[in-house]
Amino acid sequence: MPEIRKDPVIGRWIITSTDDSIDPKEYSYDKAEIKSSEKCPFCGKNSDMIENEILRRNYDGKWAVRFVENKFPALIENIKIDRYADGIYDKMTGHGMHEVIIDSHDHNTPFHEITPEEMEIVIAGMVERHRMLKKDRDLRYVLFFKNYGASAGASLSHSHSQLIATPVVPKIAVEELTFSEKYYKYKERCIFCDIVDQETEEEIRIIKQNDSFLSIVPFAPRFPFECWILPKEHNFSFGDMKKKDFRSLAIILKDYLKRLQIVFPGLPYNFVIHTAPFGNRYRDCYHWHIELMPRLTKIAGFEWGSGFYIIQTSPEKAAKILREAL
Numbered sequence: 001m002p003e004i005r006k007d008p009v010i011g012r013w014i015i016t017s018t019d020d021s022i023d024p025k026e027y028s029y030d031k032a033e034i035k036s037s038e039k040c041p042f043c044g045k046n047s048d049m050i051e052n053e054i055l056r057r058n059y060d061g062k063w064a065v066r067f068v069e070n071k072f073p074a075l076i077e078n079i080k081i082d083r084y085a086d087g088i089y090d091k092m093t094g095h096g097m098h099e100v101i102i103d104s105h106d107h108n109t110p111f112h113e114i115t116p117e118e119m120e121i122v123i124a125g126m127v128e129r130h131r132m133l134k135k136d137r138d139l140r141y142v143l144f145f146k147n148y149g150a151s152a153g154a155s156l157s158h159s160h161s162q163l164i165a166t167p168v169v170p171k172i173a174v175e176e177l178t179f180s181e182k183y184y185k186y187k188e189r190c191i192f193c194d195i196v197d198q199e200t201e202e203e204i205r206i207i208k209q210n211d212s213f214l215s216i217v218p219f220a221p222r223f224p225f226e227c228w229i230l231p232k233e234h235n236f237s238f239g240d241m242k243k244k245d246f247r248s249l250a251i252i253l254k255d256y257l258k259r260l261q262i263v264f265p266g267l268p269y270n271f272v273i274h275t276a277p278f279g280n281r282y283r284d285c286y287h288w289h290i291e292l293m294p295r296l297t298k299i300a301g302f303e304w305g306s307g308f309y310i311i312q313t314s315p316e317k318a319a320k321i322l323r324e325a326l
């Protein structure tokens with residue numbers, strides 16, 4: 001039976017089916033492939049020639065993560081921030097940062113196959129970079145994201161993530177911030193803490209939990225087998241994550257990606273880290289988290305036109321399949 005559900009954070013509607021979920025084998029997708037390292041700019045001899053390295057952290061005698069300026073940046077640092085109005089239209093100079101995070105030393109090891117120890121170094125680097133960028137008074141927000149596989153938007157097959165720091169707060173973040181602030185004013189509680197509590201109690205959408213994090217298939221996802229990773233303890237900013245939690249995050253992140261790759265070998269995916277903008281306004285009402293989007297389906301006319309999403313595997317069934325994958 002079809003069921004219409006509402007995402008509790010931003011009120012987005014989705015349609016799912018409470019029975020007759022399709023067999024995971026019926027999904028078709030373009031597998032991510034790793035092309036030859038011959039011309040890869042991130043490894044071998046080429047990696048010695050990378051200019052404009054911002055941060056590098058080593059593990060076990062090799063570099064584990066390198067933050068470098070994007071060769072084709074969407075926004076640039078050395079441009080003075082200036083705002084204009086052109087009649088009813090607003091515009092501003094393209095000030096910001098666009099960095100590539102090379103998160104695997106080895107060309108042939110995708111992110112989900114690096115060790116938890118290496119992943120911990122990558123996470124520590126991201127937190128460090130978030131803290132550094134916070135000091136730039138022209139910047140308001142940092143979005144960390146990963147595209148894995150060509151159909152998820154990756155142009156190079158050597159594992160990498162990116163960060164874009166912007167002088168404005170992105171629309172999706174504004175939506176989450178606005179709704180969570182409203183919820184907080186009404187209930188005096190953080191909506192994400194409430195999600196953590198309810199999901200922990202009900203258990204039906206949990207994939208895995210450890211001492212500090214919970215991975216769930218959200219109640220009203222946009223994509224089948226979507227996952228959110230939430231810190232169990234309230235914290236509005238990714239950059240404020242405690243060092244003791246880096247390892248737990250690496251473990252739960254790798255756990256989900258591993259399960260996903262077992263159920264859907266070679267599946268392209270994206271993930272984004274949602275955090276509060278710089279400043280303390282959202283300290284009590286917002287709760288940082290990671291959203292992971294498997295690329296099993298394509299966004300088409302109905303989704304573009306309505307903002308509704310149709311999910312062929314119910315979140316409860318998806319969580320069960322992922323739980324049983326290992």
Ligand SMILES: [Zn+2]
Nearest residue numbers: 040043107158
């Ligand atoms: Zn490479």
Ligand SMILES: [Zn+2]
Nearest residue numbers: 190193234287
């Ligand atoms: Zn919270």
Ligand SMILES: [Zn+2]
Nearest residue numbers: 176274289291
């Ligand atoms: Zn979010």
